[in-house]
Amino acid sequence: MIATNAWGQTGIIPPAVGGAVPEFSLGDIPLAEGEQIINTTIDGKSIDFGGQQYRMVDPANVPTLGEYQSPYVEPAPLAGEFPGTGSCANGSCGHCGRCSRGGHGAGVQSAAHLGGRPRMGAGGNACGPTCDPYRYVAVDALYMMNNGAENNGFPALFNMDDFEFEMGPRVTVGFVPDCREGYEFSFVGPFNWETGSRRSNPAGGLGSNMVAGLPVPASDLTSFFDATFQEQRLEAEYFSFEANRTKIGWDVIKLLHGIRYIEYSEDYFYYSDPLAAGVNPGLLRSSTENRLIGAQVGIDLTYPMTCRLWSDVRARAGAYANFAENTFQLINDGNLRVFNEDDEIGLAGVFEIGGGFRYYLTNNL
Numbered sequence: 001m002i003a004t005n006a007w008g009q010t011g012i013i014p015p016a017v018g019g020a021v022p023e024f025s026l027g028d029i030p031l032a033e034g035e036q037i038i039n040t041t042i043d044g045k046s047i048d049f050g051g052q053q054y055r056m057v058d059p060a061n062v063p064t065l066g067e068y069q070s071p072y073v074e075p076a077p078l079a080g081e082f083p084g085t086g087s088c089a090n091g092s093c094g095h096c097g098r099c100s101r102g103g104h105g106a107g108v109q110s111a112a113h114l115g116g117r118p119r120m121g122a123g124g125n126a127c128g129p130t131c132d133p134y135r136y137v138a139v140d141a142l143y144m145m146n147n148g149a150e151n152n153g154f155p156a157l158f159n160m161d162d163f164e165f166e167m168g169p170r171v172t173v174g175f176v177p178d179c180r181e182g183y184e185f186s187f188v189g190p191f192n193w194e195t196g197s198r199r200s201n202p203a204g205g206l207g208s209n210m211v212a213g214l215p216v217p218a219s220d221l222t223s224f225f226d227a228t229f230q231e232q233r234l235e236a237e238y239f240s241f242e243a244n245r246t247k248i249g250w251d252v253i254k255l256l257h258g259i260r261y262i263e264y265s266e267d268y269f270y271y272s273d274p275l276a277a278g279v280n281p282g283l284l285r286s287s288t289e290n291r292l293i294g295a296q297v298g299i300d301l302t303y304p305m306t307c308r309l310w311s312d313v314r315a316r317a318g319a320y321a322n323f324a325e326n327t328f329q330l331i332n333d334g335n336l337r338v339f340n341e342d343d344e345i346g347l348a349g350v351f352e353i354g355g356g357f358r359y360y361l362t363n364n365l
Helices: 006-010 086-090
Strands: 040-042 046-049 052-055 134-144 166-176 181-200 227-249 253-274 282-304 309-332 335-359
Touching: 134 181, 134 335, 166 227, 227 282, 253 309, 282 335
Parallel strands: none
Antiparallel strands: 040 046, 046 052, 134 166, 166 181, 181 227, 227 253, 253 282, 282 309, 309 335
8 A cells, every 4th residue: 555645646736835824804704694793802812702702813823734744655656566565575675764564654654465364454564574473373173083993804703893983182383484484383193092892602612714824833723713702902093293384375275295204003912712621812912003204295275154263174195104013923822822023114105184173262364
């Protein structure tokens, strides 16, 4: 926005400033129909009019516009210049001399910022960003489900119940120093899921999906066949941390890229108590841990429903190096038969999409 002399815009020639004050005449006083001036007395300080005293003011003591300086007038912008920035648009604020905080008054300009948070107006600095740097903290409650229990490859002959939805937090801390680009750090979790199932038959007969063969002969699986009681349980844990560079647009779109660390682990237990006398219970346990680290890109879209309630959609995609480890052990008839450990590094992809609602403690518009 550019301050401009109003007289110059309209083309009206202003009256002389600081000239002679016109003489006062009692005949200039407007009277209603039937009214007349009966008596007047002028002593230089007051006027007696209709029995009332009116104080006189010396015209020489009345201030005029001639005593004030004309306000600073910014010339019209050249072609290609953004209106409202003037000579400050080139960033040479050290040579500008007229830049100041937004406001209204003589010699003061205001500018409109077209990026970052929706804080357009006279709150900024014409030599730089027109909104103050800001920081934010957000805590989201996530409701997540794990589909890992739907795998039918477990050694027991009976299935487990699906994992239930679990509630967990997502804490996000960020700051935007120039209203358009910033940094953001986010931690999700931990989430813990657990499910299991059991079967019992006093007469025995409970079997297993395990098949004997080298290097595990049938004699090492006797605890898992013709059993009276069997139980299996699966536990899973998930959490992640990410650090991103962000690009903000009007608080409704946020593009980001950065690094992310994800850890996901599973523990599987399978217990079997055989019917045969003198045969001790058996236990199979498999623990897998995945540590993923890699680069990701993402987008957050938000839409204001009220000044404080916003809906949002979040999407992420990334490529990761997966450092996977597995520990496997088999105990039959109370004796350790198999104990294996393995680790490898592989390439993994992670795609994430979610939606929800956010409620801000202060107005966000």
